[in-house]
Amino acid sequence: xxYKVRIIGDPILRKKAEPVEDFDKKLRKFVDDMIDIMYxxxxxxxxxxxxxFSRQVVVVDASExxxxxxxxxxxxxxxxxxxxxxxxxxxxxxxxxxxxxxxVRSTRIKVKYQDEKGxxxxxxxTDWLARILxxxxxxxxxxxFVDRISPIKRNxxxxxxxxxxxx
Ligand code: NI
Numbered sequence: 001x002x003y004k005v006r007i008i009g010d011p012i013l014r015k016k017a018e019p020v021e022d023f024d025k026k027l028r029k030f031v032d033d034m035i036d037i038m039y040x041x042x043x044x045x046x047x048x049x050x051x052x053f054s055r056q057v058v059v060v061d062a063s064e065x066x067x068x069x070x071x072x073x074x075x076x077x078x079x080x081x082x083x084x085x086x087x088x089x090x091x092x093x094x095x096x097x098x099x100x101x102x103x104v105r106s107t108r109i110k111v112k113y114q115d116e117k118g119x120x121x122x123x124x125x126t127d128w129l130a131r132i133l134x135x136x137x138x139x140x141x142x143x144x145f146v147d148r149i150s151p152i153k154r155n156x157x158x159x160x161x162x163x164x165x166x167x
Contacts, residue, residue: 001033003051005041008096008144009164012049017056017140020075023118027057031073031116034059038071043094045132047139050095058136065128074113077137080122083108083130091135091145099162101149105134 006012020027030053038046038059048057058077061070083106092100109130112122125133135145146154146163157163 001030001037003033003037005094006050006052008146009166010095012052012054013095013139013144014142015049015054016142017047017049017054019056020114023075023114023116027075028116030055031057031059031075035061035071035073041094045136046094047136049139049142056140058133058140060129060132060136062128062132068129073116074111074133074136075115075118077111077113077133077140079109079134079137080112081110082106089131091131093135093145095139096144096146096163099146099157101146101153101157103131103135103145103148105131105148109134111137 034046034048034057037051038061044062044064045058045060048055056076058074060072063070085107086104087107088102088104090100091103107130108124108126110122110124111133114120146157158165
């Protein structure tokens with residue numbers, strides 16, 4: 001699949017992604033391609049808008065950080081519960097090269113999603129998986145992690161031209 005990683009400033013990163021309606025062969029091929037791209041780009045997660053497709057598809061392989069079955073795909077994911085408890089960890093993003101900042105996120109979330117065949121699940125995730133999914137699902141809603149850092153740090157990144165002023 002031909003693709004280009006979309007960088008902050010690209011309007012597609014700010015759009016709400018379209019829900020997936022057809023759970024067909026084409027979707028499964030798309031998910032497989034996204035997984036390949038995630039590995040090529042050395043990411044632990046990837047959301048479809050990051051490669052130019054406004055669709056609610058996320059893939060994750062967090063095997064470096066937490067044990068589990070990977071790669072995994074989340075179609076039409078929605079976070080239905082956020083824990084009040086939060087923690088702070090450094091994040092980066094393929095769409096914001098060279099920038100790493102600490103982000104506050106819930107340590108536990110409940111996610112409703114579908115798999116490639118359309119089967120629905122509701123599952124709870126903790127720690128790194130909770131963080132990665134919050135980051136990736138933000139992408140589907142047009143939100144980037146730099147939106148969630150302190151205004152002072154964000155202004156500094158704008159001054160350093162690490163991110164555009166209009167984003
Ligand atoms: Ni990202």
